[in-house]
Amino acid sequence: MSGKTYIFRGREILVDGGGDAAAAEAASLAACPDAFRCDDPQSGNTGIELPAGTEAPAGFRFLPIPSYFFAHDDAENARASRMKGLAQWHAKTRFCPSCGQALQPGSIGNSLECPACGRLLFPRIEPCIITLVTRGDELLLLRNVKDREGIYACLAGFVEIGETLEQALRREVREETGLEVKNIRYAGSQAWPFPDQLMVGFYAEYEGGEIRIQESEIADARWFRRDALPKLPRPGSIAWRLIHGRLEDNCARH
């Protein structure tokens, strides 16, 4: 089976009239002088990163990648996420962080290798926790300071060096809202290649404290009843799945 070509422009993916990833006929865009091409030896697929401002060819359009996730199944989303993450990592990883030499393709999979010092680099994944905190029938949802659409989402943050996922979750909840949580339960995960996150989803229950937001990051945090939810993140995101209890289905299938 011949590989599939995934063409990206930042957080968007090029799709054909049917909403599927643009096949080889659109790959002429790869000839664009500033395009970056990455061939994945493991999957046989290709990822192409286009510079901002590149126009879609006739019959194709750019779609936000989360919308693509919503429209496709988990197997296809894993393929698209992989190519997005790989193309992005290869496009931005040019020089050895130890000695500054230009990197070359490595001998293992998608690695890069330094010809001077031998350092081997692999595509990075940054683990992030995302959690839906509940208090009886109520859900804790937060609006980020960067949000311009009035969207309330689940609490999320990067795992720090030396932490377990559970410690990161407790720390993030405490920092962003001043609350304590208990009964942390794993719910499921999602690759989120913007640029390189693995979102690890959990449910947690309120244990104590009053909401005291971290104003540098959070514009508002409140308890919402299920029958009066605010504007939520779009379907296809792990936050939407956590809020609607759809991650368990996801885990059970795979």
Ligand SMILES: [Zn+2]
């Ligand atoms: Zn080096």
